[in-house]
Every structure is written in structure tokens, then in C-alpha cells.
Amino acid sequence: MSEVPRRAPTGNALFRPRITSAITEAVLEELAAHGYARLAMEAVARRAGVGKSALYRRWPSKQDMVIAVLSEFSVPLADVPEGVSLREDLQSVLQALHDWLTDPHVATILPDLTAEAVRNPTLAEAIRTTIGEPRRALGTAILRRAVERGELPTDLDLELALDLLAAPVYWRLSVRHAQLEPDYFDRLVEHLLRALDARPAPQSQAHHNSVA
Structure with missing residues (x-):
């Protein structure tokens, strides 16, 4: 049985790693600039150049976002x-x-x-x-x-x-x-x-x- 070739990623799929990298850097920069208590999802999205939905698709809360980024x-x-x-x-x-x-x-x-x-x-x-x-x-x-x-x-x-x-x-x-x-x-x-x-x-x- 021949293996079905995988399709090369197109469209939005090409940008997901770039978006994730931008969000990660934005989280670190916002944390460094304002601290955890004052960090806002809106500010992270704005710094990363994405909509808030891009954050909430990945993490349900600010804490989850911060911990995931710092752990990674x-x-x-x-x-x-x-x-x-x-x-x-x-x-x-x-x-x-x-x-x-x-x-x-x-x-x-x-x-x-x-x-x-x-x-x-x-x-x-x-x-x-x-x-x-x-x-x-x-x-x-x-x-x-x-x-x-x-x-x-x-x-x-x-x-x-x-x-x-x-x-x-x-x-x-x-x-x-x-x-x-x-x-x-x-x-x-x-x-x-x-x-x-x-x-x-x-x-x-x-x-x-x-x-x-």
C-alpha cells in the first residue's frame, strides 16, 4: 500500500509558527515591562500584531498563557x-x-x-x-x-x-x-x-x- 503524500502547508498554516513566535516574544516583553499583575491579553495581542482570538485559541487564561510561554x-x-x-x-x-x-x-x-x-x-x-x-x-x-x-x-x-x-x-x-x-x-x-x-x-x- 503506497503512502499518501502529505500536502505542503499553505495559507494560514504557513504563518502559525511565526504567529506563535510573535506571541511568545510579546508575552515575555509585556511581562518584563509591566509585570504579571498588570499584564493584559489585549496588550500582548497588540504587541504581537494579532487579534485576541489568536491568544484564546491557544490558552484559556492569562495564567495559562504566561506559564506555557515561560515553561517552553x-x-x-x-x-x-x-x-x-x-x-x-x-x-x-x-x-x-x-x-x-x-x-x-x-x-x-x-x-x-x-x-x-x-x-x-x-x-x-x-x-x-x-x-x-x-x-x-x-x-x-x-x-x-x-x-x-x-x-x-x-x-x-x-x-x-x-x-x-x-x-x-x-x-x-x-x-x-x-x-x-x-x-x-x-x-x-x-x-x-x-x-x-x-x-x-x-x-x-x-x-x-x-x-x-
């Missing part, structure tokens, strides 16, 4: 390539966290959204389940691989370890607004390795991972 933007940034050692993975994780926190949109949006979440439990839960948990799941996978390689103890407290990875960079950049010295990540990785009771992976396992 934020979660992939936590997905770092697998390294051959915990040290290498930690370097990648910290760099990815730095890149996320210093993104011009995130640097402006995150403090406002964090404050709004304190006042809005529904928003806080949506942020936790849609952005926080997927990002932490990616971090958990990195730590579990290190346990499997023998670099971390099998009784590692994963939740505490995840907090330990993220907290120093977040505190330095988002709370203190301090600059990072050129060797900051190297020094931080050394402290993290000691705090996590890390040890070198068995040579056979390290060699297997490097050639796999």
Missing part, C-alpha cells in the same frame, strides 16, 4: 548534554543556570513572578508543577547518573542536593546582584563535590562512558 522558554535551558563525570555535569548545570538567570527577560520577570506567586497560590502551584518540577527532574537525572557511576553515595538526599546546586548561583545573581569572578564556577564545583561527598568514578566505568 525555561525548561529546555536546564537540559544539558551528558558529560563523562559529575564534575563536567556540574559545570554544565551551573553554566545553564547562569545563562537562564541572566537572560534579559528572565532577570526582569523572575523577581516579579516570585513576588506574585507569594500572593497567588494558584499561580505558585502552576509555576512549581510546570516549570520547577521539570527543571528539577532534569537535575535529578544528572545526580542519579553520578550515583550509578559510583561518584555519589547511594543514599544521597536528592532534594537537598538539588537545592544545594541551584542556591548559590541564584543567591549571587538574583538576590545579591553580584558579579561572578572568572573562576567562580570552578571554585563552586569544588565546594559542591565536597558537600555531596563525591568521589572519582571507577576507571572502568569512566572509560566506558567516555567511549560510549
